[in-house]
Amino acid sequence: MKRLLTPGIWLCVAAVLFACPLFARKSRSTRIKAGAIQVGMIQSDEIKLPAEFQIALYENLIRQLGKQGFQHVYRDGDRNAIGITDLVVLHSTVRGFKAGSERARQVTTVSGATSITVHCQFSRPDGTSLLERDVNGKVRFFGGNLKATYDFAKKAARVAHENVSLPDHE
Amino acid sequence: MTKDTYMTPKRVIVFVGLVLVFAGTLISRAKAQQISRPTSVVQLTGLAGVKENAKGTLSVEKGNLHFVQGKRSSDVSATSVEDVVTGSDSQKTVGKTVGMLSMAAPYGGGRFLSLFRTKIDTLTILYRDADGGLHGAVFTMPAGTADEIKKELLANGAHATAVEDSNPAASATSSPSSQKGPKQ
Numbered sequence: 001m002k003r004l005l006t007p008g009i010w011l012c013v014a015a016v017l018f019a020c021p022l023f024a025r026k027s028r029s030t031r032i033k034a035g036a037i038q039v040g041m042i043q044s045d046e047i048k049l050p051a052e053f054q055i056a057l058y059e060n061l062i063r064q065l066g067k068q069g070f071q072h073v074y075r076d077g078d079r080n081a082i083g084i085t086d087l088v089v090l091h092s093t094v095r096g097f098k099a100g101s102e103r104a105r106q107v108t109t110v111s112g113a114t115s116i117t118v119h120c121q122f123s124r125p126d127g128t129s130l131l132e133r134d135v136n137g138k139v140r141f142f143g144g145n146l147k148a149t150y151d152f153a154k155k156a157a158r159v160a161h162e163n164v165s166l167p168d169h170e
Numbered sequence: 171m172t173k174d175t176y177m178t179p180k181r182v183i184v185f186v187g188l189v190l191v192f193a194g195t196l197i198s199r200a201k202a203q204q205i206s207r208p209t210s211v212v213q214l215t216g217l218a219g220v221k222e223n224a225k226g227t228l229s230v231e232k233g234n235l236h237f238v239q240g241k242r243s244s245d246v247s248a249t250s251v252e253d254v255v256t257g258s259d260s261q262k263t264v265g266k267t268v269g270m271l272s273m274a275a276p277y278g279g280g281r282f283l284s285l286f287r288t289k290i291d292t293l294t295i296l297y298r299d300a301d302g303g304l305h306g307a308v309f310t311m312p313a314g315t316a317d318e319i320k321k322e323l324l325a326n327g328a329h330a331t332a333v334e335d336s337n338p339a340a341s342a343t344s345s346p347s348s349q350k351g352p353k354q
Contacts, residue, residue: 041304051255051294052214055306059215075303146214146308 031165032122032130035086036072037065042118044094056146057092057118057137060153068161088130088164091121092156095134102144113138114145120156122164133159209315211293213237216307217244218299228293228309230322235295246297246307248326253296255332256316258289291316295323 042049042057058076065073074081081087096117104112115138122131137152139145208227215222217237226239234245293309293316311319324330 050257051253052257052292052308055294055296055308056215058304059306059308063215075299075305077298078301078303080301 031163032088033086034088034164034166035084036074036081036088036166037070037160037164038074038078038081038087038089039065039076040089040091041076042092042094044097047094047097049094049097050099052146053097053116053149054094056149057094057116057152060149061090061092061156064153064157065160068157070160070164070166072166087125088122089125090156090160091123093119093121095119096136100139100145105139105141109141113140114148115139116148116152118152118156120159122160131163135159208236208238209311209319211237211309211311213239214308214310216295216305217246218305220244228311228319230319230326233326235319235323246295248323248328250299251295251297251323251328252304253294254320254323254328254330255294256320257292257294258313259292259310289313293319295328 039058039062042054042061044054062073062075072084094116096115098113098115100114101112106112115136117134117136120133120135121129123129135152135156137148137150137155139147139151208229211226211228213220213222213224213226217224220226220237220239220242224239226237229236230248233248235248235251237244237246290310291313293311294306296304296306298304309316320330
């Protein structure tokens, strides 16, 4: 019995090792090819969002994209982004916002959470949509309300990292 | 003889008027100096070359928004500012480390301490760099000081979408309220 089990286990291990790179290749091939990424200003036409939240979302997003390895992150309106081939523009629209309370969070620990939901759209400059995702940011226990913007930025940058491939970013 | 020593009512009026004009000029100058006095702020995010949550002083000098942190400084031209928004918020009176340590205090002592909060002002600016790239910066400062800096910025050529400050959103920051968009 042991004689049969040992080769069987080795076969399974070999199959897994062989299959992993195949899946990885498949996922890489579906990534969006981009020459650079440009971040548009956060839009919040439907939802009234405090100005500091809007700015913090935008600035944190740019910072987190840089941390994820994107070397060419252009800001909204940057003239240097004009003419870049395969430019991907990230449009973000706020879809939901619940302003919590830091005091309530600290006193009760169960209420007062701040949450924000942002619709992220990766598109070409001509408007062709490439990928759309809803990303949320939350702060439940510790920290000020603006920490929710940091949480969103980290998640959105991760989405970009998983789906967009830049020449200098593998 | 006595007529020469006393001033006529007309002269008195002129004299008083001159004194008032002089005093008015002095007061307005003193006020102007008070406004440009550096204010202690915390730069939450946004200024180029400045770390997040950096403490420093903020003032409007020579048409620039001037932030100083120790030996480092950062300037933003007032004319490049596209929007200035002030708001109000609150923060814990008991500081970060002590506040965290106090959470371990028995009988909910830490939670009791977190009830004490001080009011602060927020100043949010939106500006463009030389390449046209959009930047934003958020500052917090003692209550009642943000409006003065905003006025100074506007006087130096900054733009604001709402000149008469009414930040409806700021109340949302300090008071809990809920707004949800359409479901997907």
